Amino acid sequence: MYRTHTCGALSIQEAGKTVTLAGWVQTIRKFGAITFVDLRDRYGITQLLFGEELNRELENNPLGREFVLQVTGTVKERSSKNPQLLTGDIEITVTSFTILNKSVTPPFTIQDDTDGGDDLRMKYRYLDLRRNVVKQNLELRYAVNRAARNYLHENGFMDIETPFLIKSTPEGARDFVVPSRMNEGQFYALPQSPQTFKQLLMVSGYDRYYQVVKCFRDEDLRADRQPEFTQIDCEMSFVEQEDILNMFEGLIKYIFKEVKGISYTDAVERMTWEEAMWQYGNDKPDIRFGMQMANLKFPAYTFPSKTPAIANGLPAGFKVFDEAETVVAIAVPGCSEYSRKQTDELTEWVKRPQIGMKGLAFIKCNADGTYKSSFDKFFTEEQLKAIAGAAQANAGDLILILAGAEERTRKAISELRLEMGKKLGLRKEDEFKLLWVLDFPLFEYSEEDNLTGGQAGRWVARHHPFTSPKPSDIATMISNSPVIKDAANYLAHPYANIKANAYDMVLNGNEIGGGSIRIFQRALQEKMFAALGMSHDEAIHKFGFLLGAFEYGAPPHGGIAFGFDRLCAILGGSESIRDFIAFPKNNSGRDVMLDAPSTIDDKQLDELSIILKDK
Incomplete structure (x- = not known):
């Protein structure tokens, strides 16, 4: 027996x-x-005391890190206790020891505050994993993982594995091919996900399915994206959207309780995609704090039902606003005292390539009720006051304004809002706020010419090709042709206003889950494929197995997939999912x-009938 106890198990009760x-x-x-030695394993650290006799033995047979x-x-009671350790009340007076294996000097210190950089720790990840x-x-x-499985099991879901070697049907990200x-x-x-398999399982009668499953996408990486990642993948039969929302609100609340000890009793707020874009500039808003957007000017095609926050529109005369497609603003609470240096730093921040704006305008709402702006000579005090009212600013607030192209400007103000929330300490790691975003557009317009039917561009699926339209929009989709004849007026096409029966769950400004009610009838699924520019033969080649299955009594069904790595990172207070993946x-x-990926030898290439192209 190598051990009777772990290094985190002993306490004063075991003294003697x-x-x-x-x-x-x-x-x-x-x-x-x-000599004192701290001995570490997965469970903790225990202090060892080597007395005089063993100390002499250590001189001949020294220990190393x-x-x-x-x-x-x-086990003895320590004279100088360490309350930071589980075993801090005791130490072990060693009577014998054996060096089971020696170690060369590690390339970095294996402790919480290590001296190893990211690259070095990634190279020696098996050592990095020893750090607490x-x-x-x-x-x-x-x-x-354990909490999710327990909840799903208790709610009648069956864990069913699906294949990793499948047919390539690239629709969104690039496939990894084998x-x-x-x-x-x-x-x-x-x-890229088990999407079609879980729908086939619904056809097979397994009405509640889940997997904690690996998925693969060959796309550009960032802090919250890896080429292989894990989903909590779920599907249910005989459900409507409300059933899905209730079931999986319950899942996340259960995880909060089991993992973080948080009783999330608030009703999860719901917001349409249009409202999210209108108020926050993105479809995954962080609602832990306010600072909602004021839409001072925008193209009518963007939100046809909306009107600018200023009733009579922005006054003319300031070229930056006059020539902009969109002008949006946020009121930052309590920052009217920002210095010139601070506003210049914010201007440089929005000019960064990642944000892409040409500049930043601002209005200071002074405590005495007056206003001072970066464009005073173009606007009167009353006009500045009108903008402040539209932005719902109070005395002492700083109004930040961006102007430019619609999509870029709306995205930029969203990023600026998050940056100011971070600066003001409004995005607290220990505060969690859930949100459902609903009623996404079913389609997005792409300028790519798909070369069939004389189309001027084509439709692409915002979610994926298996998402059902809202029930009220199915007739519109079936009765109209998807062909876009006039690119300039594509928003007038009936498909532009079709809403998806889809939903995203957002946590603290991060999309942690997304899903939809699926198409389950062959005719509608074929119509969807045609809308995406897919010929009949192509649809049969790629998805004939699914279309065929829909002819054998496919039930209504829907589901959701949660980004497991991302959920773990948020709960752990990290921006990077890499911190929560073993390798x-x-x-x-x-x-x-x-050192992967790497080359393979000529013999393997020959067996696979692969010839590498010279660069």
Whole structure:
């Protein structure tokens, strides 16, 4: 037996017992004729005391950091207790020890405040995983996984595995493809999600399915994206949207309770996609704080039912506003005292390539009721006051205004709002706010000419091709042709106003889950494929198996998939999902520990009938 207890198990109640521990040497501290060693394993740290006799033995057989050590000794009460440790009341007076394995000097210190950079720690990830802070992240991940499985099991869901080697049907992100040796010249793809399989399971009668499943997408990476990632993937039969929302609100609230000890009793707010874009500039708003947008000017085609926040429109005369497609503003509370240096820093912030604006205008709402702006010579005090009213600004607030092209400006004001929320401490890591965003457009317009039917551009699915229109829009979709004849007036096409029976769950400004009620009738699914510019033959080639299944009594069904890695990162207070994945890839999609991807030898290439193209 290598150990009787772990390094986090012993307390004062075990004083006097003889125990055996095994683990890694964290630190070594010599004090004259005695030596203290901190021994670490997954469960904690225990202090060891090597007395005079064993200390002499250590001189001949010295310990080093990360040596694997086994010790036997007696549990004693510590004279100087450490309340920061689970075992801080005791130490082990060692009577014998065995070095089970030695270690070379690690490339970085294995402790919370390490001296290793990201690249170095990624290369030696198996050492980085020994650090307590990384261990806590993986423990949280396990807790979320366990809680999700428990909730779904209790609600009648069955965990069913689906294949990883599937047919390539690229619709959104690029597929990872796998050559087949036994089928020369043909390829599998790794699944971007189990979407069609879970729908087939609904056809098969398994009315409540889930998986905690790996998915693969060959797309550009960022802090919250990896080439392989994990979803909590779920599907239900004989449900409407309301059934899905209620079931999976319950799932997330259960996870909050089990993992974070948070009783989330508030009703989850709901917002249409249009309202989210109108008030916040994006479809995953952080609603932990206010600072909603004032839409001072915008193209009528964007939100036909909306009117500018200023009843008579912005006054003319200021070229920046006059020539802009969109002018939007936010009122930042309590910041009217910002200095010239501070407003200049914000201007440079919005000019960064990631934001892409040419400049920033502002109005200071002074405590005495007066107004001072960066464009005073173009607007009167009353006009500045009207903008302040539209932005719902109070005395002491700073109004920040962006002007430019519609899409870019709306995205930029959204990012600026989040930046100001962060600066003011309004985006608290220990505060969680859920939101459902509903009624997305079913289609987006793409200028790409699909070369069929003389189309001027084409429709692409905002969600995916299996999302059903809202019931009230199905007739519109079926009775109208998807062909776009006039690109300039594509918004007048009936398809432009079709709403999807889709929903996203947002947590603290991050989309953590998305799903929809699915199409389950062959005729409507074929109409959807045609709307996306897919010929009949192409639809049969890619999805004939699904269309065929719909002819055998497919039930109404819908589902949702949660970004498991992202959910863990948010609950753990991190912006990067890599911190919650045992063996992640870097921002170039490389595993620097394994040095993958890598070349394969000529023999393997020959077996796969692959010839590499010269660059």
